[in-house]
Amino acid sequence: MAKPPNPARRSESSRQAILAATGELCSQVGYGRLTIEAIAARAGVSKKTIYRWWPSKGAVVLELLGETATIATAPPDTGDLAADLHTMLTEIVDILTRDSAGTGVISEALNDPDLARDLRERLIQPGIDAFKQRLRRAQDAGRLHPDADLDVALDLLYGPIYHRMALHLGMPGPAYLGSLITHALRALTPPTPH
Amino acid sequence: MAKPPNPARRSESSRQAILAATGELCSQVGYGRLTIEAIAARAGVSKKTIYRWWPSKGAVVLELLGETATIATAPPDTGDLAADLHTMLTEIVDILTRDSAGTGVISEALNDPDLARDLRERLIQPGIDAFKQRLRRAQDAGRLHPDADLDVALDLLYGPIYHRMALHLGMPGPAYLGSLITHALRALTPPTPH
């Protein structure tokens, strides 16, 4: 029934004020205590304006994350696979460590299928594609087993990060990240190189 | 100020009614829509009684999960390490797949440090201990590299499950679980067996 708004007439300044207010409030009070009302008040904006363009608080934070995302852009390729993986994994660890926006959206998406779809399509899947793209190059270069399953590779490399996040086991530091990468690569490399 | 209640005089029947109502409602409407008020109404109990013994909805669901937890009990040991790991991982996958209680508590704990502490102490850590206990036996039997880091092993094996849960990548089936275990074990086994 409610006719969809016309994006051409959308106020860009309001949009940016909303995202800015969301970021500030989220880092101040945390994602859990973040409310639409507070965002509207801080941004000097009517609640109606927020609800006109976003379905939920999670969607706003998701868009905020998307604004500053370098994730999905082309993955690093220095020739050193382990180093490149370390770079990519570190970026995720940083996002999940910096403030509560990242973990907040993930936690909300666990109970909100619509938000989950948005999250996957707009942030996760591009990251996965970039990751697999990098691994495929390594495979072509003979650095990985030719039959290696890239889904397994993804799970082995990124799994530990989300495991430790979900269960509050402490986020991995650089050294431990290196150890994880070493082990994962061992599982994906031909057993007898020599 | 609020004096702590006396557990000796606690009504066991109310407690069980609350947990039962929580389970029924959670599977009906999902964890996200579960409310303390609804639990109280369904259990025929005053809200005050719930708040007297639990600090939050998450704590109630956590206790419910603890009631039916086989997780922390002694891990299986058939002699076949891969098969035992498959059994253990399958149990977690089942819990996270069955209803929304498991993922609900995990998602809530991401934004609630107190709940996170309870979750880790009462469910996660015992499970980790049992897992490491089983792996240590495998290590003693020479099935694992003597220097293998059991924290890495934990991350490689359980990580993929939580990774796929958090990012809605689809929970692994038995076959894929087997593939993950094979790869993880390859990373933890002496490189040149022969």
Added chain:
DNA sequence: GATAAACGACACGTGTCGTGTCGTCAGGAG
């Protein structure tokens, strides 16, 4: 410059939260 619609403001009903109050009832202590 006209006009349609997005905007800020504000009010509204709803639902849930967490707490307070009160009379009742049960189960340990003596």
Added chain:
DNA sequence: CTCCTGACGACACGACACGTGTCGTTTATC
């Protein structure tokens, strides 16, 4: 067996955030 403390069910309460509706005002497109 009786007393008496305190947990119980019931209900009311204020606070808060939700999501929607209304109404002038403003703004950007045509």
